[in-house]
Amino acid sequence: MGNRLSKIYTRTGDDGSTGLADGNRIAKNAQRVDAMGTADELNCHIGLLIEALAPDDALIEPLRRIQHHLFDLGGEFAIPGSKVIGEEHIGWLEQTLDQYNDGLPPLKNFILPGGTPAAAQCHLARAVCRRAERIVVALGHEDSINAAARHYLNRLSDLLFVLARVLARRNGGEEILWEQKKSGL
Known part of the structure; x- marks a missing residue:
């Protein structure tokens, strides 16, 4: 690949528009640009989560794969009509989700984001994913x-919820359960 970003500032967006990968220009506040930007933001949160883990943590590999998927997803949004995310991506998420959910006890109450810094970061990524x-x-x-893009995000938020539960329970930690009585003044 050549030097794609040899000049960072172009001034072409000074009018409030941005270029899509197909060459068309649209407003920076368009839904499509919001979708691209939020996929990028989610990718950043997952990167931060990875950095909160030990370097040899088994979760890093699936989280890195998700980062690649999210980069592809942003590219899909940048080229209207393109399809990069497919059923195989969704199937992989479901298999990964099942693998990590199998060891968790049934959830009998809502949980609050937290438990450990990594679990809290994972909950933040889940919220951005939603x-x-x-x-x-x-x-x-x-x-x-592409409907698969929407399905992918739905499954990914489920996986991030399960991973947050796993992370909160690591090393003898606990999930923080929501207690209705504590929400009163």
Whole structure:
């Protein structure tokens, strides 16, 4: 690959527009740009989560794979009509989710984000993932999108929830259960 980013500032976006990978320009506040940006933001949160783990943690490999998927997903949004995320991506998420969920006890109450710094970061990534999903649903109301992209984000948020539970329970840690009585003044 050549030098794709030899000049970082171009001034082409000074008018409030941005270029898509297909050469078209759209407003920076368009739903499509919001979807691209939120996929990027989610990728950043997962990168931060990876950095909160020990260098030999087994979770790093699947999280890095997810980062690659999210980069592909952002690219998919940057090229209207393209399809990069497919059923095989969703199937992999489901298998990974099942693998980590098998060792967890049934959830009998809501849990609060936290338990460990890594678990809290994973919950933050989950919340951003849910926002990305909402944005992609809205984008789908105004433009054609790959339905697998929406399904991928839905499964990914489920996986991030399970991973947050795993991370909170590591090394004798505990999940923080929501207690309704404590929410009163």
